[in-house]
Amino acid sequence: MTDFSTIYKLSLVAVICFIKACSSSCPVLECWFVQEKAGRGGGLTAATSQEKSLLHIRTGAHSHGADFSQAPSDINPDRVYFITDPAATLCQRSLNPPRGSVQKPQCEINPFLPQPSTLKWVAPLTDSALSPAYLQADWFSTALQGLNDELAISTIMRAPTATKEHNVILTVTSKTVSVQSRLGEPVLLDCSFWVDPSSPLSGSGFAVEWRYQFRGDGRLVLAYDGKTDRLADTREEGATLDFEGLHKKGNASLILQEAKVHHSGMYICTVYLPYLVAQVAVELEIVEPPSLSIHPSPLPLTAPGQTFTVECEASGFAPLSLELSWELKGADGKSSPLGSGSVTGHRQAWDGTYSQSSRLELDPTKLDLGRGGELTCVAVHLGGTRRASVTLNAIGFSTPSIEDSMAMVGVALVLYGLIMFVSWTCTGSGSNGAGQQDKKDK
Numbered sequence: 362m363t364d365f366s367t368i369y370k371l372s373l374v375a376v377i378c379f380i381k382a383c384s385s386s387c388p389v390l391e392c393w394f395v396q397e398k399a400g401r402g403g404g405l406t407a408a409t410s411q412e413k414s415l416l417h418i419r420t421g422a423h424s425h426g427a428d429f430s431q432a433p434s435d436i437n438p439d440r441v442y443f444i445t446d447p448a449a450t451l452c453q454r455s456l457n458p459p460r461g462s463v464q465k466p467q468c469e470i471n472p473f474l475p476q477p478s479t480l481k482w483v484a485p486l487t488d489s490a491l492s493p494a495y496l497q498a499d500w501f502s503t504a505l506q507g508l509n510d511e512l513a514i515s516t517i518m519r520a521p522t523a524t525k526e527h528n529v530i531l532t533v534t535s536k537t538v539s540v541q542s543r544l545g546e547p548v549l550l551d552c553s554f555w556v557d558p559s560s561p562l563s564g565s566g567f568a569v570e571w572r573y574q575f576r577g578d579g580r581l582v583l584a585y586d587g588k589t590d591r592l593a594d595t596r597e598e599g600a601t602l603d604f605e606g607l608h609k610k611g612n613a614s615l616i617l618q619e620a621k622v623h624h625s626g627m628y629i630c631t632v633y634l635p636y637l638v639a640q641v642a643v644e645l646e647i648v649e650p651p652s653l654s655i656h657p658s659p660l661p662l663t664a665p666g667q668t669f670t671v672e673c674e675a676s677g678f679a680p681l682s683l684e685l686s687w688e689l690k691g692a693d694g695k696s697s698p699l700g701s702g703s704v705t706g707h708r709q710a711w712d713g714t715y716s717q718s719s720r721l722e723l724d725p726t727k728l729d730l731g732r733g734g735e736l737t738c739v740a741v742h743l744g745g746t747r748r749a750s751v752t753l754n755a756i757g758f759s760t761p762s763i764e765d766s767m768a769m770v771g772v773a774l775v776l777y778g779l780i781m782f783v784s785w786t787c788t789g790s791g792s793n794g795a796g797q798q799d800k801k802d803k
């Protein structure tokens with residue numbers, strides 16, 4: 362009987378542990394709490410302070426995400442927060458690494474000040490007066506980056522004043538933080554948002570803005586006022602949103618109809634609610650491998666002591682970085698490197714793609730050509746490695762090519778001419794002698 366109850370107790374414990382393990386898929390996030398230091402007499406530089414913080418994530422106010430008793434000693438208890446995220450956006454696996462793993466998701470939490478925006482496509486959101494009581498609370502924003510650099514989440518949270526019980530009100534997520542595309546293909550930059558349906562801010566409209574940023578150059582790609590269903594006029598050609606998905610599911614992904622080289626750069630997806638704003642960044646790189654061609658092709662005949670130049674042109678590639686080299690494959694199938702040759706500067710075509718060449722001076726006497734071989738130009742590029750080859754024939758060793766045969770015919774003709782000339786001179790002198798004979802006879 363006692364045995365039975367022990368087994369019963371043990372299995373109960375196991376079940377409880379299992380349930381706990383399942384429900385604790387919402388992480389306890391280590392986070393940096395960053396805020397501007399209270400200015401002393403208004404200094405010119407806004408100094409920031411940084412403190413370690415801990416965010417306990419759960420999906421409901423009464424669910425227990427994880428063991429709350431394990432706050433590390435180096436974290437100020439005032440910086441331990443309990444965050445309710447009904448949509449479980451923060452419970453994704455890439456924010457919850459296995460215990461003891463070295464890699465940790467990146468997290469920053471800041472105080473946030475709700476305020477109306479004056480941007481043309483956002484201003485209509487705050488036309489109607491909203492109960493200011495709702496805004497009077499402690500507001501925070503968080504920026505999170507998952508492992509593997511795939512996921513970025515930005516949230517706005519509200520806590521009734523002086524509590525540490527935060528509720529997620531707005532999240533903006535991108536599942537493609539880094540996107541690569543070939544030239545000319547359609548591109549999708551993922552961005553979606555979620556608004557707490559129980560918030561008074563839900564249902565009073567939203568706005569979406571995509572901005573482009575590259576080396577200090579910024580421009581508006583697209584801005585959409587979801588309240589009045591209007592797009593700003595400064596829209597980039599070929600850039601659009603899935604408006605149905607946007608209104609139904611908060612799918613704010615940017616669609617670029619045709620990838621061009623100048624599209625490479627950073628895109629910022631910003632979602633506005635009345636008084637609130639959150640954004641995530643997505644990096645796009647247009648990667649196009651080169652096309653190779655070798656000149657001259659076919660290669661001229663090589664004879665001992667005769668050097669010649671061969672050129673390999675790589676064109677239509679982006680980004681710029683490219684490594685060109687040469688290889689020689691002998692008739693025995695063995696490859697040997699011939700170095701990079703002399704590489705020219707790059708040129709940029711009208712479509713933004715680059716081209717670059719390498720010239721190689723070949724001295725057949727220095728190469729162990731044997732019966733010829735195959736000369737290959739190798740281009741190593743971010744978009745993949747490309748190769749182009751030509752055959753190399755050495756006179757005297759190879760099976761006769763057309764050129765060889767023509768040369769042989771030429772030699773034969775010359776020999777034939779020589780024989781004819783010699784025989785003509787001989788017979789000519791013979792008839793001369795006969796003539797003399799004739800004279801004598803007279």
Ligand SMILES: *[C@@H]1O[C@H](CO)[C@@H](O)[C@H](O)[C@H]1NC(C)=O
Pocket residue numbers: 549553603606610612613614616
């Ligand atoms: C968002 O919309 C785009 C374009 O219609 C679609 O390809 C993508 O799958 C959508 N994303 C989600 C999460 O539904």
